[in-house]
Amino acid sequence: MMETDTPIYVNNTQIENVESYVYLRQRHSTRDKNKDKENQRRITAGWTAFAKHRDIFKGNIGTCLKRQIYNIAYFQQ
Template identity: 40%
Template sequence: MAETLGDLKTMLNGLSRASQQVGLRMNMGKTKIMSNAHVPLQPVIVENAALEIVDEYVYLGRTIQLGRSNFEKEVNRRIQLGWAEFGKLRAIFSSKIPQCLKTKVFEQCVLPVMTYGSETWSLTMGLIRRFRVTQRAMEKAMLGVSLRDRIRNVEIRRRTKVTDIAQRVAKLKWQWAGHIVRRKDGR
């Protein structure tokens, strides 16, 4: 972080030089510039490469953006990642193994991908609903049930015994709050 583009250029060039002295190299393709409305944007050049200017980017598995936090894009991204993980495990979910094992795989592989970092999200009822709709679609796929079968969601949940994603997010939030409260180091 820097207050001016000049300070930022100086810091990045210093980081690049220090990295090279210990045998490391900055990845200019992954290095991005993001600023608030108070800094006029100009290209920043490090090692003869202009760094990309972005409004948002993914850092440590989470979308970072300045300004008012809107988790809609992050929820969309998490749902997409959840479907990707579900797709990788489709052979397991469509196999003849017992439902309790499918549920365990779902709760240990797919749900964590969808809820990673949710402890700090401010979710609206609409975003929670989108998570639930996605989870129900995945549960129907696990059971081999289609909408034409007209099986109620309650029955699908009874069969899969999967934890509701909204309950999982709430539990993660409470666990995080407890972790923060128990700190004794003054932070």
Template identity: 75%
Template sequence: MYSTRDKNQENEIQRRSTARWTAFAKHRDMFKDNIVTCSKRQIYNSCVLPAMTCGAET
């Protein structure tokens, strides 16, 4: 049986995962293009990663 805290954590994990995939989908075309890997990494680190970790400190 899930406690309220477990359910809240589960919801938060789901929210972050959705935010990450949404951010990734916005830039999907750039990841498919023939651009340099370091550019792809910069896009991921500046757009996708922050969406995933947003609120992790709180």
């Protein structure tokens, strides 16, 4: 990919040049080809979803229901 300092405009709005972004829950980087940051971001998102509903996960309900709650919490981030 060729880097340029020439601004790009769409409908008279300048497009921001970024080094990384999240698309479809996956971090992409224009410079860093190392996946460590993406892996750490996913781990953090998983623990955040777990911590949000800690009382439910420690409760006496079925694993199937716990998994459904975790998935809802994780994918709403």
